[in-house]
Amino acid sequence: MAKGIKDKVAIIGMGCTRFGERWDCGPEELIVEAFREALADAGVDRNDIEMAWLGLFFQEQSAGKSALPLSMSLRLPNIPVTRVENMCATGTEALRGAVYAVAAGACDIALAVGVEKLKDTGYPGLPERSKGTFDDLWLPNATAPGAFAQLASAYQARHQCNPTDMKRAMAHISVKSHANGALNPKAHLRREITEEQAMNAPMIAAPLGLYDCCGVSDGAACAIVTSVEKAREMGIKDMVTVKAMQLAPSNGLEMSNNAWDGSYLLTTRIAAERAYKEAGISDPRKELDMTEVHDCFSVTELVVMEDLGLCPEGGAIKAVLDGEFDRDGNVPCQIDGGLKCFGHPIGASGLRMAYEMYLQLLGRAGERQLASPSLGLTHNLGGHPFRNVASVSVFGLHSA
Amino acid sequence: MSYGILSFGAYVPALRLSRGAVLEAVGWAVPGLRGLAAGERAVANWDEDTITMAVEAGRDCLAGMDGPVGHLALASTTLPFTDRSNSGLVADALVLDNHLVTEDLAGSRRAATSALARAAHNQGAMLLLASDCRETRPGSNQEMLYGHGAGAVLLGEGKPIAEFLASASIHEDLVDQYRSADTDYDYALEERWVREEGYFKIVPSVIEQAAREAGIAVADIDRVVLHGSTSVARALAKRLGLAADRFTSDLMAECGDCGAAQPLVMLAHTLEQATPDQYVMVVGFGQGADAVLLRTTPALSAMKTGRGPSRYLARKRELTNYTKFLSLRNQISIDFGLRSERDNRTALSAFYRKRRDITSMLGGRCRECNTLQFPRSLVCVKCGASDTQQPESLAGLTGRVKSFTEDWLAYTPSPPYVYGNVEFADGANIMLEFTDFAPGEVKVGDPVRLVFRIKDFDPKRNFRRYFWKPAPVMD
Numbered sequence: 001m002a003k004g005i006k007d008k009v010a011i012i013g014m015g016c017t018r019f020g021e022r023w024d025c026g027p028e029e030l031i032v033e034a035f036r037e038a039l040a041d042a043g044v045d046r047n048d049i050e051m052a053w054l055g056l057f058f059q060e061q062s063a064g065k066s067a068l069p070l071s072m073s074l075r076l077p078n079i080p081v082t083r084v085e086n087m088c089a090t091g092t093e094a095l096r097g098a099v100y101a102v103a104a105g106a107c108d109i110a111l112a113v114g115v116e117k118l119k120d121t122g123y124p125g126l127p128e129r130s131k132g133t134f135d136d137l138w139l140p141n142a143t144a145p146g147a148f149a150q151l152a153s154a155y156q157a158r159h160q161c162n163p164t165d166m167k168r169a170m171a172h173i174s175v176k177s178h179a180n181g182a183l184n185p186k187a188h189l190r191r192e193i194t195e196e197q198a199m200n201a202p203m204i205a206a207p208l209g210l211y212d213c214c215g216v217s218d219g220a221a222c223a224i225v226t227s228v229e230k231a232r233e234m235g236i237k238d239m240v241t242v243k244a245m246q247l248a249p250s251n252g253l254e255m256s257n258n259a260w261d262g263s264y265l266l267t268t269r270i271a272a273e274r275a276y277k278e279a280g281i282s283d284p285r286k287e288l289d290m291t292e293v294h295d296c297f298s299v300t301e302l303v304v305m306e307d308l309g310l311c312p313e314g315g316a317i318k319a320v321l322d323g324e325f326d327r328d329g330n331v332p333c334q335i336d337g338g339l340k341c342f343g344h345p346i347g348a349s350g351l352r353m354a355y356e357m358y359l360q361l362l363g364r365a366g367e368r369q370l371a372s373p374s375l376g377l378t379h380n381l382g383g384h385p386f387r388n389v390a391s392v393s394v395f396g397l398h399s400a
Numbered sequence: 401m402s403y404g405i406l407s408f409g410a411y412v413p414a415l416r417l418s419r420g421a422v423l424e425a426v427g428w429a430v431p432g433l434r435g436l437a438a439g440e441r442a443v444a445n446w447d448e449d450t451i452t453m454a455v456e457a458g459r460d461c462l463a464g465m466d467g468p469v470g471h472l473a474l475a476s477t478t479l480p481f482t483d484r485s486n487s488g489l490v491a492d493a494l495v496l497d498n499h500l501v502t503e504d505l506a507g508s509r510r511a512a513t514s515a516l517a518r519a520a521h522n523q524g525a526m527l528l529l530a531s532d533c534r535e536t537r538p539g540s541n542q543e544m545l546y547g548h549g550a551g552a553v554l555l556g557e558g559k560p561i562a563e564f565l566a567s568a569s570i571h572e573d574l575v576d577q578y579r580s581a582d583t584d585y586d587y588a589l590e591e592r593w594v595r596e597e598g599y600f601k602i603v604p605s606v607i608e609q610a611a612r613e614a615g616i617a618v619a620d621i622d623r624v625v626l627h628g629s630t631s632v633a634r635a636l637a638k639r640l641g642l643a644a645d646r647f648t649s650d651l652m653a654e655c656g657d658c659g660a661a662q663p664l665v666m667l668a669h670t671l672e673q674a675t676p677d678q679y680v681m682v683v684g685f686g687q688g689a690d691a692v693l694l695r696t697t698p699a700l701s702a703m704k705t706g707r708g709p710s711r712y713l714a715r716k717r718e719l720t721n722y723t724k725f726l727s728l729r730n731q732i733s734i735d736f737g738l739r740s741e742r743d744n745r746t747a748l749s750a751f752y753r754k755r756r757d758i759t760s761m762l763g764g765r766c767r768e769c770n771t772l773q774f775p776r777s778l779v780c781v782k783c784g785a786s787d788t789q790q791p792e793s794l795a796g797l798t799g800r801v802k803s804f805t806e807d808w809l810a811y812t813p814s815p816p817y818v819y820g821n822v823e824f825a826d827g828a829n830i831m832l833e834f835t836d837f838a839p840g841e842v843k844v845g846d847p848v849r850l851v852f853r854i855k856d857f858d859p860k861r862n863f864r865r866y867f868w869k870p871a872p873v874m875d
Contacts, residue, residue, distance in 0.1 A: 122738060123738060123739075125809060128738075128739055128741075128742040133747060133750060134747075134750050134753075134754050134775070136746075136747075136856075137746070137750065137751055137754065137758045137855070137865060137867065138757075138758060138775070138855070138867050139831060140810075140817070140819035140831060140832065140833035141742070141810055141811065141812075141817070141833075141856070142807070142810060142817075142819055142831070143807055143809045143810040143817075145805075145807065145809055146805045146807030146809065146810055146817065146819060147805075149805035149807070150803035150804060150805050150820055150821060151803070153803045153804055153805065153820070153844050154802060154803035154821070154844065156844070157802075157803070157844040157845065203806075203808055204807075204808055204809050205805045205806065205807035205808060205809060205810075205816075206805055206806040206807075206808075206816070208805075251781070252777070252781045253781055253782070254829075255821075255829065255830070255831055256773045256774065256775075256781045256828070256829055256830070257771065257773065257781050257782055257827050257828070257829055258802075258823045258827050258828070258829045259782070259827070260829070261802060262802050262803040262821050263803075386821060386831050
């Protein structure tokens with residue numbers, strides 16, 4: 001009987017570039033920047049790395065297809081490299097590949113890199129793609145904000161909440177993330193904003209205004225992982241281990257069937273339940289010290305707080321406005337600024353979240369360090385609420 | 401059993417442009433338009449064209465009618481495709497059995513009345529649709545006079561609401577106006593000449609001939625359906641010795657002249673109000689004339705009301721911004737930014753595999769759990785059973801808005817781009833692009849009906865693709 005991934009794999013080194021409009025960098029520079037930091041952190045030789053995973057979403061528009069962008073940028077010694085893509089869960093998928101390889105005993109040391117170079121596409125948001133599939137014959141040419149805005153309209157309808165209260169809670173989320181991002185030297189957006197600014201910003205896709213939307217950034221993040229045994233052999237005592245990595249893609253139910261009312265994220269609930277089981281968490285509100293969730297839009301974070309069981313269903317507006325997820329709240333969320341302010345280079349985002357967990361758990365988060373956290377959660381939602389890929393991962397301290 | 405008109409229908413787009421707004425915008429250059437600046441004209445939304453309007457008129461006409469349609473003809477001077485069956489696309493959108501004759505009738509504003517004249521002789525069963533979406537040059541008389549719309553009649557054996565008595569046709573190459581194959585706009589000749597030499601000489605001759613053939617006097621004609629000009633109709637009434645009100649409304653005040661569709665739109669409007677045993681003369685004019693004499697029957701009173709142009713005319717959205725009108729009809733090129741540059745190539749092989757799914761909005765109903773779903777798939781989304789889905793069109797269903805957004809980032813020729821999740825009967829839920837809603841109009845819980853519209857244009861390859869969109873329900 002499989003026992004899951006808990007405490008089998010340790011993260012021994014991580015790196016992350018500054019996110020933002022990196023006009024100075026292509027994907028190669030971003031990959032190398034993140035990798036150098038991780039390699040120095042892990043204290044291993046580059047030739048000790050036996051297998052690698054590359055997370056990259058926009059292939060031709062960003063860095064190109066296949067393993068080559070990673071293998072060539074790092075001049076890896078022809079080790080196996082696999083490129084993975086699972087929309088916004090791409091970075092987490094790269095890490096999952098590396099973690100599973102180590103857990104399977106296929107190798108001792110594996111590398112995961114996520115990268116995205118978005119600012120060469122010419123688009124202020126995510127780029128448009130060429131059309132040519134069956135979906136294009138019937139699905140709306142939706143944008144991400146438009147798709148996620150609908151969470152708000154369905155949530156309002158389901159919980160009969162006051163739209164202004166909801167907009168204020170969404171504003172609170174963004175104000176909090178901007179405040180956190182201001183403390184993060186690697187964040188894309190480092191300016192604090194006020195609730196009033198967030199409430200009155202130009203409308204992008206109703207009810208999401210400009211400050212309800214995350215940035216579109218260039219960036220890369222990287223992890224080097226090994227088995228707990230090997231880490232112990234390397235003399236690492238307080239190590240960050242993977243407690244759970246779960247993934248739940250839609251099977252089409254949300255988009256095709258009325259069983260889903262549009263007010264929550266079905267796959268996030270499923271992935272969270274599995275991850276809590278894998279990690280042995282029974283009361284996430286008490287046991288989790290922090291989260292990095294997929295706050296592509298403020299409303300996503302709001303709804304995800306419920307989907308992760310961090311507040312009661314229908315209670316997110318109150319919990320957010322009560323500050324439960326602020327830096328000094330019960331379970332701080334987006335301590336690094338989140339997608340909102342750290343930025344969202346798609347392929348790197350999952351690894352960027354893990355990076356913050358890693359730094360916080362090891363007490364290396366500088367000005368934004370929380371008081372001795374020992375367990376944290378990351379969450380990605382790739383795609384749109386009506387069809388998506390959700391990942392929930394848990395990372396924690398493990399004493400050898 | 402006898403032959404005649406079994407049903408009728410029409411469609412007029414919701415958008416109406418006040419002619420005063422046109423004058424305000426272009427009167428500085430063409431002050432002479434002042435004389436035409438009364439009332440309003442119907443304007444097809446950016447996603448409407450001859451095909452989509454024909455589909456709506458066809459749905460109006462076929463509502464409550466049963467029996468197969470073996471022949472569908474689409475008459476128009478503005479068929480979007482010169483080589484691709486326009487009528488075939490309409491047939492699919494009307495969810496008709498594909499064993500039928502589809503026929504595109506073009507080349508003349510008389511395309512529909514000539515088909516009626518032919519039907520009077522050969523008594524063929526068919527769904528005759530006429531639809532026109534003529535673009536007009538800014539500042540032209542046509543911009544004031546034209547409207548967009550479609551009409552329909554279902555012809556066949558059964559209990560007709562109107563029977564054919566006679567018809568007469570004449571060809572005279574009086575070029576009152578023309579549009580060459582490679583031009584966008586009509587070129588019109590002097591009105592006084594068209595009136596004197598055209599309407600006053602050619603039209604009476606066919607009316608008299610048709611009446612004579614039917615053995616009635618012109619004075620017996622109860623209703624004359626004549627498109628094109630209100631003042632001409634008035635003068636003709638006098639010449640024919642008929643009271644002016646025998647000529648039915650040409651709908652110029654509320655809709656405008658819908659070209660090849662106008663005789664059928666006016667006929668539908670006339671039949672909405674007619675009583676049994678009335679003689680109705682339908683006239684088509686343009687390089688000659690057709691006159692088709694009908695007599696309404698007692699079955700007309702039993703006809704389910706609610707069809708015809710009146711309810712579409714009553715439902716309207718004012719378009720006050722002339723620049724927006726020009727842009728919706730692609731007469732000026734607004735810079736919609738980078739997102740409008742997206743390549744909209746259609747994978748026509750993929751379309752072919754899914755042509756009925758797309759054009760007829762065929763979903764699937766699972767035999768095992770009765771769940772309706774779109775798109776149809778091999779494995780049921782609800783119960784997981786394989787190969788159990790029976791095709792079923794969702795086009796006629798009323799949906800309910802579950803969630804929506806007004807997106808100002810996405811490209812649409814008419815911002816904001818409104819789309820959302822819509823739920824239908826038996827579990828179906830679909831994310832769809834909405835149409836005909838103004839900003840702030842959609843609410844969660846609203847009922848919506850599906851309409852067949854242009855989904856995307858592909859300007860690089862001069863193609864357009866169609867799909868169904870939720871629109872406000874009809875009152």
